[in-house]
Structure formats: structure tokens, C-alpha cells
Amino acid sequence: xxxxxxxxxxxxxxxxxxxxxxxxxxxxxxxxxxxxxxxxxxxxxxxxxxxxxxxxxxxxxxxxxxxxxxxxxxxxxxxxxxxxxxxxxxxxxxxxxxxxxxxxxxxxxxxxxxxxxxxxxxxxxxxxxxxxxxxxxxxxx
Amino acid sequence: xxxxxxxxxxxxxxxxxxxxxxxxxxxxxxxxxxxxxxxxxxxxxxxxxxxxxxxxxxxxxxxxxxxxxxxxxxxxxxxxxxxxxxxxxxxxxxxxxxxxxxxxxxxxxxxxxxxxxxxxxxxxxxxxxxxxxxxxxxxxx
Amino acid sequence: xxxxxxxxxxxxxxxxxxxxxxxxxxxxxxxxxxxxxxxxxxxxxxxxxxxxxxxxxxxxxxxxxxxxxxxxxxxxxxxxxxxxxxxxxxxxxxxxxxxxxxxxxxxxxxxxxxxxxxxxxxxxxxxxxxxxxxxxxxxxx
Amino acid sequence: xxxxxxxxxxxxxxxxxxxxxxxxxxxxxxxxxxxxxxxxxxxxxxxxxxxxxxxxxxxxxxxxxxxxxxxxxxxxxxxxxxxxxxxxxxxxxxxxxxxxxxxxxxxxxxxxxxxxxxxxxxxxxxxxxxxxxxxxxxxxx
Numbered sequence: 001x002x003x004x005x006x007x008x009x010x011x012x013x014x015x016x017x018x019x020x021x022x023x024x025x026x027x028x029x030x031x032x033x034x035x036x037x038x039x040x041x042x043x044x045x046x047x048x049x050x051x052x053x054x055x056x057x058x059x060x061x062x063x064x065x066x067x068x069x070x071x072x073x074x075x076x077x078x079x080x081x082x083x084x085x086x087x088x089x090x091x092x093x094x095x096x097x098x099x100x101x102x103x104x105x106x107x108x109x110x111x112x113x114x115x116x117x118x119x120x121x122x123x124x125x126x127x128x129x130x131x132x133x134x135x136x137x138x139x140x141x
Numbered sequence: 142x143x144x145x146x147x148x149x150x151x152x153x154x155x156x157x158x159x160x161x162x163x164x165x166x167x168x169x170x171x172x173x174x175x176x177x178x179x180x181x182x183x184x185x186x187x188x189x190x191x192x193x194x195x196x197x198x199x200x201x202x203x204x205x206x207x208x209x210x211x212x213x214x215x216x217x218x219x220x221x222x223x224x225x226x227x228x229x230x231x232x233x234x235x236x237x238x239x240x241x242x243x244x245x246x247x248x249x250x251x252x253x254x255x256x257x258x259x260x261x262x263x264x265x266x267x268x269x270x271x272x273x274x275x276x277x278x279x280x281x282x
Numbered sequence: 283x284x285x286x287x288x289x290x291x292x293x294x295x296x297x298x299x300x301x302x303x304x305x306x307x308x309x310x311x312x313x314x315x316x317x318x319x320x321x322x323x324x325x326x327x328x329x330x331x332x333x334x335x336x337x338x339x340x341x342x343x344x345x346x347x348x349x350x351x352x353x354x355x356x357x358x359x360x361x362x363x364x365x366x367x368x369x370x371x372x373x374x375x376x377x378x379x380x381x382x383x384x385x386x387x388x389x390x391x392x393x394x395x396x397x398x399x400x401x402x403x404x405x406x407x408x409x410x411x412x413x414x415x416x417x418x419x420x421x422x423x
Numbered sequence: 424x425x426x427x428x429x430x431x432x433x434x435x436x437x438x439x440x441x442x443x444x445x446x447x448x449x450x451x452x453x454x455x456x457x458x459x460x461x462x463x464x465x466x467x468x469x470x471x472x473x474x475x476x477x478x479x480x481x482x483x484x485x486x487x488x489x490x491x492x493x494x495x496x497x498x499x500x501x502x503x504x505x506x507x508x509x510x511x512x513x514x515x516x517x518x519x520x521x522x523x524x525x526x527x528x529x530x531x532x533x534x535x536x537x538x539x540x541x542x543x544x545x546x547x548x549x550x551x552x553x554x555x556x557x558x559x560x561x562x563x564x
Contacts, residue, residue, distance in 0.1 A: 011319070012329075013312075013315055013316060013319060014159045014160065014161070014165065014315065014319075015159060015165055015167055015312055015315055017159050017160035018155045018156060018158050018159065018160065019155065019158035019159065019160065019161075019162045019163070019212070019213050020155070020160075020479055020481075020540055021160045021540070021541065022160070024155065024156055025452070025482040025485070026156055026449060026452045026453065026456070029448070029449045029452060030295075030297055030449065033295055033296065033297055033449070034295060037293075037295060037296075047294075047354055047355035048355055050354075051354065051355060056443055058443075058489070059448040059489055060488065060489050060490075061486070061487065061488050061489065062448065062485065062486070062487050063484070063485070063486050064484065064485050065483065065484050066481070066482055066483050066484065067483075069543070071160070072160050072329055072332075072333065073329040073330055073333060117443055117444070118444065120492070152460075153470075154453075154456055154457060154460060155456065155460075156453055156456055161338055161340075161399055162399070162400065166311070166341040166344065167308060167311045167312065167315070170307070170308045170311060171308065171436075171438055174308070174436055174437065174438055175436060178434070178436060178437075188435075188495055188496035189496055191495075192495065192496060197302055199302075199348070200307040200348055201347065201348050201349075202345070202346065202347050202348065203307065203344065203345070203346045204343070204344070204345050205343065205344045206342065206343050207340070207341055207342050207343065208342075210402070213470055213473075213474065214470035214471055214474060258302055258303070259303065261351070296441045296442065296443070296447065297441060297447055297449055299441050299442035300437045300438060300440050300441065300442065301437065301440035301441065301442065301443075301444045301445070301494070301495050302437070302442075303442045304442070306437065306438055308438055353442070354442050
């Protein structure tokens, strides 16, 4: 099966920028969460799935590289995909580009674990992923 | 008894500003929530009280007037006080000034209701308020 | 001419909610800014207009009433319109409803002034508004 | 000279949490920026220095590991220090613990470059750092 992958667009708002005239570094994490939420819908972790199963993907690590600044009025194209997974964790990757000149602005990877709430107990990833996304499976935790 | 009243200081951060070079209008709501949390501790609605009683003050209306802009590096002096209350709601008021020249930057009033979670059921304000803060009591809801 | 009016949809994200299980009161101000930005494009105050004219609409007052809570997974329908204007200020109004049951969740009004940056000098609203939106004109400031 | 190092405390607010009942992953980036701003004051990059020199430290990479969740009412102790630097970039490191039980909640590293605004031109780090913080100097960019 094809790698789960999404693309979405986000328009930069005033509240995303700071007084250096560019998008603030923290704002990109919201853009990435929007993309990750869309991606979650593709892999059985949509917001409605979560409230039904009480199993929530929890960010355990974020890596983000800021390469070029976005500014007010830019529309960002956000690509997100499932990058790899083990028994207990998965990695998503994201690239944010400026619509128009297609400049790569930001790259990010996030590792997530599935947790059952409210106990906060880690849960194994769906066994079916080993079949569906076999090319993304890694060994170990 | 004296009117419940707090004062706190907040240093403007990069993430509080926008690309017009001033503090963004939404950021002041965070400053006000910090002040309201401190005020809550004085009136028996501290964060620890809440998790014990499961009764949470919920903002039902905010009014906020932006009079002068704050900028990066400013330290803001936030005054907050209990302004009035009825059986079911209370009003807090806030004034934010720039430390140094004492310019009044922002005025705000917030009306809150006490709600028991997770049912979301409205709860009467503490009867003792009528004695302790009698000068702030209003009739009606 | 018809009253400038927009409608947009916003999906509630994890970062919009708080530990009371509902959308945090501050998050709605972001939703409203998204709607206001769209509305601005209709009335000659789009993000691209601003960077060209250096005239920015600045929020001078916000009133917001929280009537019902939104929760994770809700999609909100945001209606915004130009409500009235004088020589120097204009009011926008907003209503946020839950898609599906159409419950009115939040109502808000914001007053804005047009300001030339970086001087921060107030600017008169476009004279053409008196013709185009004559039914929304009020006297005074 | 001693490694530049700061410690600050931050009280978790409602707006820092999400509907999973814990501090949202993005909120920690604000806590870290508060700490980094304090650290900046120690190394000649305070908010007042910046507005004078027009040289701003810009985050070029963030790594953040979420190890344990913080919840409403927690007070966080944030330690931050200058970790290393080259000619053009420096790394800060941060650890966030819960006050009381001292649990390590979050670890983060951020790489920053010094940039002159509004041109956005990279600037060399102060030559004096090689003397003052010689044990933190690395070769290369």
C-alpha cells in the first residue's frame, strides 16, 4: 500500500508572525499539528477515532529545522507523511514550502507513541501496519 | 473585607509580538489569564481548589480595550480585581500598564460562571462571598 | 452594495482545547482573526493591500460572549460581517456555530481603527465606504 | 568564566494544557523561549541589546524530547545553559522539571544563528566568546 501522505495549505496570519517581521518559530508547530491531524485520519488515528478508542498519539520528540523565513501573506504548502514505525512508536515527517516560489522553508520530524487515556498507558501500534506499510517498518522499539 | 486584588508583572516576549512591531491583541488575553489565575487563588478558586472541587470558573464574556501598544522588552504591570458578583456570575477587571512610564495600555473586564465538571452544570457562587465581599454584590443572575 | 460578509470553516485542533475538555476561550480569538482576515480582503484591507499601503487595521476593542463550548473534533462555521463604521473606526461582528447541529457557540464584535505604520498614525477610512456601504455608516468617531 | 546558565520557574496555566489533560507539546516551546530570553541577557543578547544592535538570535533548529507530562497546577523549573558555539551558531540546552518531585519532564536543544535585521544577514558571534566561554567552543560553522 502507498505511504500515508497528506498535503494541506495554510495562510500565514498576523498572529503567526513576530516583531522580527517573520513567522515565529513556534507557529510552525501549529501548522505541523494541523498536517499531523490530517495524516492521523489516514492511519486510523483521526480525532473521531481517538475519542472512540481513547487511544491518543502523543508526541515524544520533535526535530525542526528552520531554513528560510515565511512572512505575512505567504501561503504555505505543508506535506506530511508517515516516515517509519516500530512496535511502539512512529515517525512523521513534514516539509513546509512557500506557495509560488516553492522554497523549502521548514523541515520537521516528529516521533509519536500511542497512549491509552486516562491511564497514560502505552499501546502497541496496530498490527495491520506491518502488512499495509511494510516498507516503513523498523525493528526495535 | 478588602476587595480581592492582585498585581503581577509580565515581560513581553518575542512570541507575544506580531509583524506590526507591537504586542498582538490575542497575547493580552494570556496576560489576563495569568492575572486571573492569581486572583482565583485569593477567592478560593485556585488551580488546586479546582482539581479538588471539580468546580471551574468559566469565562462567559470578555471585553477588552486596546488603548496603547506594548512592544518587545516592555514589562507590563497587570492589576486585577474582583469587580462585582451575583448569585451565579462574577466580573473581574484588569488594567495593564507599562512599567516605567505607567501608561495605561489595556483595560479588560471578564464575566465568569462557576461550573462543575465534567457535567458542565452551573454552580452557585460561595454563599460566604455575600458576607466577605458585600460591597461587590449585585442583584440578579 | 451588499454588506461585506464571509463564511469560513475551522476544525478544532488539540492545541485549541484545554484540560477542561473544551476549546479554550483564547483560541476563539484566533478563529475570529482568520475570519477577519478573509473579511479584510473584501473591504480592501487584505494582507497584500496592507503591505502595499502600510495601513493596517488595528483592533481597539473586542467583545466576546461564550455561549456553548466546542470540543475536539468539532468543525466550526464562522460567519463574519462588516457591522458599522464611522470616519475613523469600524465594527466587525462574528458568530461561530458547530457544524452539524448548528448550535450558536460564540458571538463577538470587534472595533478596529486604520493605522499607518510605522508611525502608528490613525488614518481615515476609505471615503468610498460611505457610498458602497451607506447603510452601515454611523455618525461620530 | 562559568558557563552562562539560568533557572526560572513557570506555573502551568489552563491555556498551556489540552483536552488530554496534560500540557500541550507546543506550550513547552514558549517556556523554553522565556528561559532562552533570560539566558540571552547573560550573553549580551538581551531584548534591549537586540533593539540597539539590530542583531537578533534566530532559532535554526529545535530538538525536544517529551519524557513525562506536566499538568495544570504544576510549577516547572526550567534550567537553560549555553551548550556550545562555533563561528556562526550556538546551541542552548534546556531541562524542565516538576517542582516538588523534581521529575525530568522535557529536554530540549536549540541551535541559533545571529542575524542582522532587517537584511536578515548572518553575523559572526562575538569574538570575545572564544575567551570567555573557551570550553564551549567547537570548530566549524
